[in-house]
Amino acid sequence: MLTNLTxxxxxxxxxxxxxxxIPAAILAVKKYPNLTLLLCGNEDVLRQALQKESHLDHPRLxxxxxxxxxxxxxxxxxxxxxxxxxxxxxALELVKSGQAQACVSSGNxxxxxxxxxxxxxxxxxxxxxxxxxxxxxxxKQPVYLLxxxxxxxxxxxxxxxxxxxxxxxxxxxxxxxxxxxxLLNIGAEDIKGHDxxxxxxxxxxxxxxxxxxxxxxxSDIFSGKSDVIVCEGFVGNIALKTCEGIAKLIMLKxxxxxxxxxxYKVLAFxxxxxxxxxxxxxxxxxxNGASLVGLRGIVVKSHGNASNKAFLAAIDEAxxxxxxxIPEKIQTAFERMAKTEEASVSQD
Amino acid sequence: MLTNLTxxxxxxxxxxxxxxxIPAAILAVKKYPNLTLLLCGNEDVLRQALQKESHLDHPRLxxxxxxxxxxxxxxxxxxxxxxxxxxxxxALELVKSGQAQACVSSGNxxxxxxxxxxxxxxxxxxxxxxxxxxxxxxxKQPVYLLxxxxxxxxxxxxxxxxxxxxxxxxxxxxxxxxxxxxLLNIGAEDIKGHDxxxxxxxxxxxxxxxxxxxxxxxSDIFSGKSDVIVCEGFVGNIALKTCEGIAKLIMLKxxxxxxxxxxYKVLAFxxxxxxxxxxxxxxxxxxNGASLVGLRGIVVKSHGNASNKAFLAAIDEAxxxxxxxIPEKIQTAFERMAKTEEASVSQD
Numbered sequence: 001m002l003t004n005l006t007x008x009x010x011x012x013x014x015x016x017x018x019x020x021x022i023p024a025a026i027l028a029v030k031k032y033p034n035l036t037l038l039l040c041g042n043e044d045v046l047r048q049a050l051q052k053e054s055h056l057d058h059p060r061l062x063x064x065x066x067x068x069x070x071x072x073x074x075x076x077x078x079x080x081x082x083x084x085x086x087x088x089x090x091a092l093e094l095v096k097s098g099q100a101q102a103c104v105s106s107g108n109x110x111x112x113x114x115x116x117x118x119x120x121x122x123x124x125x126x127x128x129x130x131x132x133x134x135x136x137x138x139x140k141q142p143v144y145l146l147x148x149x150x151x152x153x154x155x156x157x158x159x160x161x162x163x164x165x166x167x168x169x170x171x172x173x174x175x176x177x178x179x180x181x182x183l184l185n186i187g188a189e190d191i192k193g194h195d196x197x198x199x200x201x202x203x204x205x206x207x208x209x210x211x212x213x214x215x216x217x218x219s220d221i222f223s224g225k226s227d228v229i230v231c232e233g234f235v236g237n238i239a240l241k242t243c244e245g246i247a248k249l250i251m252l253k254x255x256x257x258x259x260x261x262x263x264y265k266v267l268a269f270x271x272x273x274x275x276x277x278x279x280x281x282x283x284x285x286x287x288n289g290a291s292l293v294g295l296r297g298i299v300v301k302s303h304g305n306a307s308n309k310a311f312l313a314a315i316d317e318a319x320x321x322x323x324x325x326i327p328e329k330i331q332t333a334f335e336r337m338a339k340t341e342e343a344s345v346s347q348d
Numbered sequence: 349m350l351t352n353l354t355x356x357x358x359x360x361x362x363x364x365x366x367x368x369x370i371p372a373a374i375l376a377v378k379k380y381p382n383l384t385l386l387l388c389g390n391e392d393v394l395r396q397a398l399q400k401e402s403h404l405d406h407p408r409l410x411x412x413x414x415x416x417x418x419x420x421x422x423x424x425x426x427x428x429x430x431x432x433x434x435x436x437x438x439a440l441e442l443v444k445s446g447q448a449q450a451c452v453s454s455g456n457x458x459x460x461x462x463x464x465x466x467x468x469x470x471x472x473x474x475x476x477x478x479x480x481x482x483x484x485x486x487x488k489q490p491v492y493l494l495x496x497x498x499x500x501x502x503x504x505x506x507x508x509x510x511x512x513x514x515x516x517x518x519x520x521x522x523x524x525x526x527x528x529x530x531l532l533n534i535g536a537e538d539i540k541g542h543d544x545x546x547x548x549x550x551x552x553x554x555x556x557x558x559x560x561x562x563x564x565x566x567s568d569i570f571s572g573k574s575d576v577i578v579c580e581g582f583v584g585n586i587a588l589k590t591c592e593g594i595a596k597l598i599m600l601k602x603x604x605x606x607x608x609x610x611x612y613k614v615l616a617f618x619x620x621x622x623x624x625x626x627x628x629x630x631x632x633x634x635x636n637g638a639s640l641v642g643l644r645g646i647v648v649k650s651h652g653n654a655s656n657k658a659f660l661a662a663i664d665e666a667x668x669x670x671x672x673x674i675p676e677k678i679q680t681a682f683e684r685m686a687k688t689e690e691a692s693v694s695q696d
Contacts, residue, residue: 023472130373149534186581186589189421194500198449200388217589218592238579242567242594246595248567249486254623263618275602278598278605328378337575
């Protein structure tokens with residue numbers, strides 16, 4: 001933790017832009033004395049915001065002027081072709097050139113995925129990047145879910161690679177040598193699901209580097225029985241966002257129920273801190289950043305409507321991933337698997 | 349509501365068998381004076397259970413002896429071939445022969461789907477049956493979600509047919525002439541999702557009989573903006589079960605948080621009725637039965653671990669569907685669409 005860290009931030013993304021990214025950046029340099037932040041965005045806007053917060057001349061907050069912004073409704077292909085001077089693109093280029101060890105953005109997810117893939121490139125042997133996040137469980141340790149939408153549909157080999165990458169991320173985060181990996185399916189029995197799922201299960205089952213546990217149903221995501229849950233992006237995105245929706249609904253129904261009687265109104269007032277804390281704990285939206293894995297660099301995606309604290313949580317996540325050297329560890333694992341495969345082929 | 353109703357119940361299914369189905373049947377005949385129930389299952393077991401509840405000679409509780417039971421781990425193909433005298437099969441046969449107007453089972457979902465498809469057959473022009481249920485929303489009216497797992501993968505035409513069927517079910521239930529139909533996707537923009545989703549969206553958009561609203565994200569399922577949300581079975585099952593999982597997690601975290609201090613413990617005790625009521629409201633598991641639509645008959649699937657009340661809720665649902673004549677209305681709609689299509693073809 002004592003070596004110097006440099007992280008590039010896309011300051012202009014998300015619903016709030018510098019209104020949340022500037023306070024988050026200031027909190028981050030206070031929190032990490034070894035952290036330098038490269039603030040990518042419109043120089044005038046950023047300098048003004050820094051001045052307002054009395055941090056204009058902070059030696060570890062360095063503004064990198066970018067002329068363009070990738071907006072939320074910008075199509076990925078358009079962003080890739082026409083937004084070469086955007087804060088998002090420059091933040092990624094800083095990682096590519098080695099000036100930063102990671103980047104964080106709360107901008108347009110599709111554009112970030114395309115740009116990150118294009119600028120940083122895949123690690124050798126990996127087919128597709130995946131978006132991974134941790135979610136709370138009934139136990140103390142969280143569960144890691146991937147892919148959350150980087151790849152709408154996935155072939156069995158891609159799902160298998162996600163299992164390997166998820167296992168490395170969870171292993172480092174939870175300090176476990178053999179994290180338990182499950183495949184999300186519509187039933188726990190072998191006959192359940194479609195062919196792609198069954199083939200992916202076979203690949204995971206046969207791999208000696210994976211502690212594969214079998215299928216996991218949606219109702220079991222939060223049980224804490226698995227450390228990693230693998231699914232294709234379409235399904236992962238729906239599962240994650242359905243959680244957001246139902247968490248919001250439960251909180252709304254609960255506060256409405258409490259409003260019905262004066263007695264419960266008083267209770268509700270007394271319970272406010274508990275309810276607030278709980279909502280933050282269980283709403284994945286509020287939980288932290290999601291990371292792109294499989295690339296030659298660390299990219300953390302913060303939620304579009306991230307508050308200061310949520311954006312700071314994404315910076316925290318980037319710091320942790322730099323310290324854990326996730327991309328190198330993924331690369332080593334895939335190289336080792338390729339060697340095992342070669343050896344078994346030459347033996348045959 | 350005054351005409352006589354007859355519903356066949358599979359008494360042996362689910363985790364509790366007659367322990368929940370007998371009390372539910374007794375509650376149902378008390379609730380509906382015009383309802384006769386055909387209780388399919390082992391005669392000795394059922395008579396003994398009825399006697400225990402002092403309802404052995406109730407004139408509207410008629411035992412139909414069945415020698416076999418479809419267990420939870422029985423494969424659908426095996427059930428279809430070898431369980432012709434099971435309570436599940438007999439209940440379906442009673443619907444087919446017209447002796448019952450609907451059937452309810454809390455048994456093995458896969459087996460029920462296969463048997464119902466085989467025994468009752470599809471309505472003309474409909475490709476696949478779908479499992480549909482209502483879920484709570486932020487507004488007063490629920491939303492109808494289909495398919496929940498009857499079809500793992502679906503082609504665009506099948507998703508389109510689900511939209512039509514869902515629209516009829518929701519229209520009748522919510523008393524709306526033009527229920528709002530959305531397609532579940534990983535983003536609201538047109539460019540989001542895979543080809544199958546985009547093709548299904550095109551079919552829905554072009555259909556004059558549908559009030560199609562566009563894509564809906566997972567986080568928007570419970571907003572109350574849509575009356576019907578369409579997805580393929582894999583995705584619907586994951587969404588539904590993820591809700592069960594997160595609802596359970598939230599309740600657990602909430603009660604744990606309340607246990608931490610004596611003050612909150614007292615509050616928790618006072619709040620018990622509100623929490624209990626809320627859990628029932630938002631946990632789809634507890635909500636009610638799911639129905640199979642698209643078949644020549646009414647089949648309601650109650651959850652496997654349904655309590656007396658939950659099984660009664662499934663009987664309630666069957667009663668409502670008989671009164672609403674859902675299968676006839678679906679048939680009429682598809683016939684009308686086929687005629688419109690023929691007319692437009694002959695005009696061309």
